[in-house]
Amino acid sequence: MLIKVESSKGVKEVKEKLEETAKSKGFGVMSTHEVTDILESKGHPISYRCVIVEICQPKAASEVLSRNPYISTAMPCRVAIFEENGKTVLSTIAPTQMIEMYNEPELKGVAEEIERLVKEIMEESAK
Template sequence: MIEFGIGILAGVLLTGVVAWLVLPGMMLEIRESPYDTVEETCDRLADTIEDKGWSNQAVRDMNASMAKRGVEMDRPVRVVELCNANHAKAVLNASPEVSTMMPCAWGVYEGEDGNVYVSGMNMGLMGQMFGGTIAEVMGGTVAEDEEEMLDEALSRKANARSTHSLREPDASRGAPQGDGAMSDASTDLDAADDASHTAR
């Protein structure tokens, strides 16, 4: 009986260790971009988001934001935000506490090998962890939509259609062009942050 109990305990501990090691990697999905630069990749993602009926609320230039605080980053990093109002409403009506994880976003960055990568949360797995409406919306429809958008934006066919030149800034999105520019939403946040520091 004691040996049986020890065996169960060992199994539980082993499962916990495996989950601890494996889950972090499962929560993030990383794809290599077929485009040469972070900016080109962000442009293609932003266009695809809008084409699919979602909203690209901002493309946040993390390098420029850090530089305002006197911090220089080694490689370019951007955050591409995307939102679907109907999906957001369904989730927030059921579980407003998950607003801390919204809107959805993809990270776009240059890797150590010089190639460009796109990272995102594994929405299917995350939805399953929460269950209920979150599993139905975020783990279902949202996960499917994001997969479709990434497939299209980062496909070789899409790359072949690209002119390999940056498009003109879209005033409705405030898309950044290079390290010195920020989206409108990012600029507003930085301005608010500066004001709060001044007030203190």
């Protein structure tokens, strides 16, 4: 399941707000990928702005990785910010859905908390 939030603000403004809001909620910003610029520089442009921001909450990351190192393949949380139909869209894969792939029901509570926080970060960034 995807979590999707729309904004009337531009991609750059939403990205900056997302990075700021994530930090204020105890997440680290691991990396930012300017996808549109990268593809254009490689000779494969797309017709809209797209940025991916990778965020991580250290306590939760430590907890899940201590239990199952394979979960690292789904980390950190990636929030895509892109233009669609005149709006800016923020989208991510729900952590609760990702955790199910690893058959770790004991981590459901951690995934639910991270999902709640990421959705909050996205919603605040869209305002």
